[in-house]
Amino acid sequence: QDSVILSQTRVGVCTLTLNRPDKLNAANDELLLTLTTELRRAEADAAVRVVILTGAGRGFCAGQDLGDVSGRDMTFTEHLNHTYNPLIRTIRTLDKPVISAVNGVAAGAGASLALAGDIRLWAQSARLIEIFSNIALVPDSGSTWFLPRLVGYSRAFELMAFAERVDAETALKLGLCEHVFADETFMDDVQAYAERLAQRPANALKLTKQALGAALTSTLDEALDQEAALQQLAGDHWEHQEGVTAFKEKRAPDFVRA
Ligand code: T3D
Numbered sequence: 001q002d003s004v005i006l007s008q009t010r011v012g013v014c015t016l017t018l019n020r021p022d023k024l025n026a027a028n029d030e031l032l033l034t035l036t037t038e039l040r041r042a043e044a045d046a047a048v049r050v051v052i053l054t055g056a057g058r059g060f061c062a063g064q065d066l067g068d069v070s071g072r073d074m075t076f077t078e079h080l081n082h083t084y085n086p087l088i089r090t091i092r093t094l095d096k097p098v099i100s101a102v103n104g105v106a107a108g109a110g111a112s113l114a115l116a117g118d119i120r121l122w123a124q125s126a127r128l129i130e131i132f133s134n135i136a137l138v139p140d141s142g143s144t145w146f147l148p149r150l151v152g153y154s155r156a157f158e159l160m161a162f163a164e165r166v167d168a169e170t171a172l173k174l175g176l177c178e179h180v181f182a183d184e185t186f187m188d189d190v191q192a193y194a195e196r197l198a199q200r201p202a203n204a205l206k207l208t209k210q211a212l213g214a215a216l217t218s219t220l221d222e223a224l225d226q227e228a229a230l231q232q233l234a235g236d237h238w239e240h241q242e243g244v245t246a247f248k249e250k251r252a253p254d255f256v257r258a
Contacts (some may be wrong), residue, residue, distance in 0.1 A: 004031040005038050006056070013191060014042040014100075014255070024105060026065035032083040037097070039090045044045060049198040049256070051210025052095065052190060053117060054101035061095035063108020063131065072186055084109055091116045091215060092142075095206040102177065103188040112141035115150070115185040118209060120177040122168045123186040128176060132162040138241040141152040149216065150175050201239040202257040 006017040016038050018025035024034075035053075042048045044107065049135050055061055074082060085094075091098050100117030103108050107129040112121060114128055132139045139147070147156040159166065168180045181189035197205075207230045215223040234240055239255055246253035 002144045003157070004028070005034045007038055007042075009042075009045070010191070012047065013052060013194040013196050014045070014048040015052040015054060015191075016042070016051070016052050017056050018061055018165050019056045020065075021055075021059070023056040023061035023065060023067075024059025024107075024212065025057070026062040027109060028065045029070045029083055032087055033133050039071055039087075039094055043094050043096055048096060049202050050097050050099065050194045052099045052101050052194055053091075053113065054190070059104040059105070059110075060100075060102045060106040061110030061113050062105060063110045066135075067114050069130075079184075080140055084112075088112065088116050088142045096202070097209065098217055099194055099197070100192065101187070102126040102128070103186055105129065108137075109141040109143075110185070112139070112146065113142040115146035115176065116142055119193075119197070120171075121178045122171055122177040123183045123192050124168050124180055125183050126168050126171070126180075127176075128157075128166045128171060129163055131163045134163045135159055145224070161223070199256060201243065201253075203237045204234050207234050 002019070004017050004019055006015075008015050008017075016035060016066060018027075018035070019166045020026060020028075020031060028107060064168070069194065072079065081160045083164035094168045097118045098116075099119045099121055102114045102120060102122045103126060104123065110133045111128045111130055129140050130143055132143075143160070147159065151159070155174070158164065166174070166176060168177070171177045172180050179193070211223075211226055211230050214226050218226065238257075243253045
């Protein structure tokens, strides 16, 4: 398989691998559009409960393929609206959890992709660089939205202004990732984590993702209204019944029904 995106589904977990390892998975249009399509395909596939995004080889994603920019027949704005922005929106609105499994360097739009996941798992040797200012560009693909929410305005500005390299230990401290795993066992650890997540109640997680996504830009009043509406959908679902029954019967709930 030599597609720019590799797809494999195992035990309810679909792994989408950016596959241009010679260029640290720098993104061309084909990669970005295919990744968006594959995410939607995973969303529609009943066998998939969790999606992992990762990179082949030693890099996660080195951002825009700089060999692909000159001579392009789109403006920057048109290009972002055609490729990166639909991808980031797809990740954040997908009705299944998306894990960014950051196996190596994540730079530029690759850093944005690393931040866009609902959960961010890093290998020990992974690095994140808001590298845009090195080529005098503005952080895009959601970085200006994700990063200040995680680290605060001034830290985000500093990381962007100096294109500072953030290592895994610092990322964990700053809240840019949830867990760091050893390089040697990274994808096994990520798969095990994803399989645990796949056992959780899929409908409740879908609604939780929706509620959290909305709450990030809402008032408390709006969040309370949103919770009340979504709780009805959760409460009416068989998963809720199973959770309550399992509690009463003093057994583990089974949220993965064939
Ligand atoms: O619409 C729009 O187009 C605007 C959107 C912009 C979004 C963006 O992402 S802008 C930012 C673009 N990305 C960069 O500026 C990063 C460029 N890469 C680097 O600075 C370094 O490669 C890294 C710091 C990421 C990693 O450094 P290192 O030393 O580990 O690896 P390397 O040797 O530089 O790279 C390995 C190979 O990958 C190398 O190819 P070679 O010499 O072995 O044939 C290198 O040229 C290639 N590569 C890495 N990044 C890119 C790339 N090729 C094309 N585009 C890249 N972005």
